[in-house]
Amino acid sequence: MGRFFSSGVVPLRLALLLALHCAAVSCSAPPPEMLHGSYAGKSEFRTVNRKELESCLNPSPYLAINVSTAGGGAANLPDEAFLQVTVAGVLKPSASDWVAMITPSNSSVSGCPLSVVNYVETGDLANLPLLCHYPVKAQYLTSDPGYMGCKNAGCGERGASGACTARTCAATLTFHVVNFRTDVEFVLFSGGFETPCLLKRSGALRFANPASPLYGHLSSTDSKATSMRLTWVSGDGNPQQVQYGDGKSSTSEVVTFTQDDMCSISLLPSPAKDFGWHDPGYIHSAVMTGLQPSQSYTYRYGSDSVGWSDTIKFRTPPAAGSDELSFVIYGDMGKAPFDPSVEHYIQPGSISVAKAVAKEIQNGKVDSIFHIGDISYATGFLVEWDFFLHLITPLASQVSYMTAIGNHERDYGNSASVYVTPDSGGECGVAYESYFPMPAVGKDKPWYSIEQGSVHFIVMSTEHEWSEKSEQYNWMDEDLSSIDRSRTPWVIFIGHRPMYSSHGGILPNVDSNFVASVEPLLLNYQ
Numbered sequence: 001m002g003r004f005f006s007s008g009v010v011p012l013r014l015a016l017l018l019a020l021h022c023a024a025v026s027c028s029a030p031p032p033e034m035l036h037g038s039y040a041g042k043s044e045f046r047t048v049n050r051k052e053l054e055s056c057l058n059p060s061p062y063l064a065i066n067v068s069t070a071g072g073g074a075a076n077l078p079d080e081a082f083l084q085v086t087v088a089g090v091l092k093p094s095a096s097d098w099v100a101m102i103t104p105s106n107s108s109v110s111g112c113p114l115s116v117v118n119y120v121e122t123g124d125l126a127n128l129p130l131l132c133h134y135p136v137k138a139q140y141l142t143s144d145p146g147y148m149g150c151k152n153a154g155c156g157e158r159g160a161s162g163a164c165t166a167r168t169c170a171a172t173l174t175f176h177v178v179n180f181r182t183d184v185e186f187v188l189f190s191g192g193f194e195t196p197c198l199l200k201r202s203g204a205l206r207f208a209n210p211a212s213p214l215y216g217h218l219s220s221t222d223s224k225a226t227s228m229r230l231t232w233v234s235g236d237g238n239p240q241q242v243q244y245g246d247g248k249s250s251t252s253e254v255v256t257f258t259q260d261d262m263c264s265i266s267l268l269p270s271p272a273k274d275f276g277w278h279d280p281g282y283i284h285s286a287v288m289t290g291l292q293p294s295q296s297y298t299y300r301y302g303s304d305s306v307g308w309s310d311t312i313k314f315r316t317p318p319a320a321g322s323d324e325l326s327f328v329i330y331g332d333m334g335k336a337p338f339d340p341s342v343e344h345y346i347q348p349g350s351i352s353v354a355k356a357v358a359k360e361i362q363n364g365k366v367d368s369i370f371h372i373g374d375i376s377y378a379t380g381f382l383v384e385w386d387f388f389l390h391l392i393t394p395l396a397s398q399v400s401y402m403t404a405i406g407n408h409e410r411d412y413g414n415s416a417s418v419y420v421t422p423d424s425g426g427e428c429g430v431a432y433e434s435y436f437p438m439p440a441v442g443k444d445k446p447w448y449s450i451e452q453g454s455v456h457f458i459v460m461s462t463e464h465e466w467s468e469k470s471e472q473y474n475w476m477d478e479d480l481s482s483i484d485r486s487r488t489p490w491v492i493f494i495g496h497r498p499m500y501s502s503h504g505g506i507l508p509n510v511d512s513n514f515v516a517s518v519e520p521l522l523l524n525y526q
Contacts, residue, residue: 061089081177317368
C-alpha cells in the first residue's frame, strides 16, 4: 500500500513531473534480460521519445508469427494455456524487438509516450510498453537466448540453385494466458517499449468457450456457518447455478460494470476509464444454504448452455462460539505472471504465498482466509483481475475468502474516499465490490463483522470516513459494544492501513488523525 498524503494533488504532480523528466533526459532501465525482475517501484523508465511510429521502416518480408499450445494449434484456446509464440523470418535481430499480447485484438497498438502517466499515477514505476492501450503482457525476443546469435536460423528465400539467399533468425517465447472472454493477438514490435514500431501481427486468437464459468471463490455470509456465498465470472449474463451437497442448487444473481462506472478527472482520463479498460464479463453470485459448520461438501457451478466447472470440495468454517479456528491473514498480495513477461504491477511474492496457503489448505490446516486490502493491484488495468482471480482459485474455492478494501481498490481524486490519491486507477471500489461481495452494511459501505470459532472479526474501511460521529465510526462503536466475550473472547480489528508502524521515512507511514479518531474507541472496548 502507499504512504499517506494529505492531498491527491501531490502524487499526481509527481507522476506528471516524472513523465516530463523522462521525456527530456535519459532515464536508465535494466537490460531486457532483467525484465522479469522489473516490478513496481524497482526500476526506472527509459527515455520517452515523443515521436510516434506506426510501423517500422523496411520490415523483413519474411516475418511470421506462429502460435501453438502444448497440444498443437491454437485455433480455439482453452481456459488456461501456456502458448508457444514463435517469431520467424527476422533478417537482423535487435535487442529492441519485442512481442505484446493484446486483448481484445482491436486494441490500439500505436505508440503513446504519455501512457507512462497511467502507470506512474498508480505507483507502478516498472519499465512497461508505451502503447495507446494497455498490452496485457510483453516480452523482448532476447528472452530466447538464441535470438541475438541467430541459433535458430532459417531461410527466407532460395536461389535457382537451391542455395539460401536470405538467412533468417527466429525466437520462441512462452506466454501464459487465461480466458479473458475477448480474443487475443500477438504483435511484434521493434524500437523497444518506449518508441514502438509495428512489424507483424499474428491475427486474432479466440477462446473455445468465452462464456466458461471460471474463478469460483467462497465467502461467509454470517456467523452461523450454515451458508456460503460462491462468486464466479462468465462471459454469459444469463443466471447460472451452483449445484452442491446432496442434490441442492442455487441460482446466481448477476452483476457487471462498465467504463461509465469508473472514476476519472477532467484533466486526464483514469486508466480504468480509458487506457486500462477491459470488459469484465458477468459476475455471478449464489448462496449455498442448509449447510453445517466445520463440514465438507462438494459443488460445481455453471449451466448446461455454458458448461460446468469441475466438481470442487470445500469446507465450511467453525460456527461462532466453537473452540478452535485456524485462519490466515495477509494483505498487499497482488499477482505475478507465470511466465517471463512484464505486466502491470508485478508482486513477485504472490505466487509463493498462494502456493504455500494452498498446501496448508490441502493439509486441513486452514478454516478461512482474510485478505486485508490491496487485493489484485489491478488499479484500473481491468484484465489483471482475471489473472488475480485465477491465482487465488485453488485457495478461495475451498475455504472462505474474506476481504477488506484498500487504497488500491478505492482511492481516486473525486471518489469521496478519505485519501484522494489516484491509487485505484479510477476503479473507485466498483470492481472490488463486484468481485468480492462481503456481508457489508451496504453499497460502498464495505465494513462488516463476522464471527468464526472463538473470534469476532471487525473489518473496517480505512478508505471511507472513519472520523468520530461518522456513519462508519458509529457502526464500529455499536459493533464493539455488542460483542459477547463469553462466546467470542477474541476480537480482531481489521483495516488496510496501519495504525502503528516501526518503519521510518521522509513521508509519514501512519495518519495521526486516524489514530486520534479510532484508537480511543478500541481502547474503550479492550
